[in-house]
């Protein structure tokens with residue numbers, strides 16, 4: 001074969017190995033007065049994700065490192081973290097896609113109360129989520145199947161993809177200021193039902209979001225669209241809710 | 251945040267967020283968009299007439315401004331520019347206060363100060379636009395524009 005001189009590492013698709021430095025923002029409320037940054041060197045493969053690096057740290061180097069994860073495959077939304085200054089899912093971010101010549105900074109998402117290391121209190125986030133009534137409310141009795149056309153379904157398809165990871169809400173500068181704003185995730189989940197032709201309570205949700213802390217606080221910063229690991233066009237969904245309120249109907 | 255018991259309201263329980271006072275956020279948002287469109291046109295018209303047409307920048311002096319304010323067209327032009335821009339700006343300031351000031355007391359003081367200064371500026375500006383007289387009768391000639399003597 002003509003490739004006889006190639007070394008194994010240049011083989012296409014070969015798994016490479018490298019050492020990366022992770023700088024993790026640590027905080028233990030029982031000991032520390034202030035969060036601090038701690039470095040870890042880990043041996044990683046090019047197929048590894050940031051979550052694998054965190055696992056390596058927790059399993060081999062420092063068992064006190066606290067973070068949440070459950071499915072480890074980007075669907076439970078256990079939660080996002082701030083990796084190199086951007087909100088992402090640790091379980092979906094490949095280390096090789098980051099700049100591994102520099103240390104990788106990992107910290108908890110912002111705007112929600114820090115509990116320990118990478119864990120925040122998600123309750124304020126879920127409180128606004130519950131407030132938009134994110135469940136189907138059909139007035140008619142379910143005597144027959146509720147037919148929906150392909151177009152009617154497509155209307156809210158994008159917002160059904162939300163996994164409630166809070167990456168968007170915790171990247172929003174308006175949410176950071178006083179945490180009173182409903183936040184993009186709540187609006188996305190309201191959008192999912194407001195534009196569902198089978199739902200009859202769109203008006204109620206539009207009223208809820210036409211609040212001092214509702215959609216009008218959105219400054220179209222686009223941080224949320226940028227942050228969403230599911231690729232939802234969050235800012236667009238918010239804009240659609242705004243125009244539905246102006247129109248007075250979805 | 252205290253982590254006391256979290257009770258999830260049963261579905262369909264009414265929305266409970268406390269609402270005090272009237273909510274004009276929707277109208278504020280609309281105002282910003284609509285006034286923005288008009289302001290773009292008004293501001294570029296203003297810049298064009300003052301800085302580009304005629305002799306350009308060098309033409310601006312007391313006489314030039316006095317001449318404009320003597321014309322009802324420019325009076326109304328400046329009137330709309332003043333009101334649309336000042337309210338637009340004040341509403342923007344209000345938004346910034348809402349973002350950065352968490353203490354209700356401080357918020358109230360700043361909102362009050364903003365409202366008062368906007369009101370005073372609107373009143374003074376409107377007064378000047380419609381009552382401006384470059385050569386007030388009977389004034390000390392040393393204090394008024396030199397061309398007043400020629401009139």
Ligand code: SF4
Nearest residue numbers: 162163165166168228
């Ligand atoms: S909209 Fe995207 S970023 Fe926001 S909570 Fe849902 S999945 Fe996460």
Ligand code: FES
Nearest residue numbers: 072074075076077
């Ligand atoms: S661990 Fe489930 S989404 Fe990341």
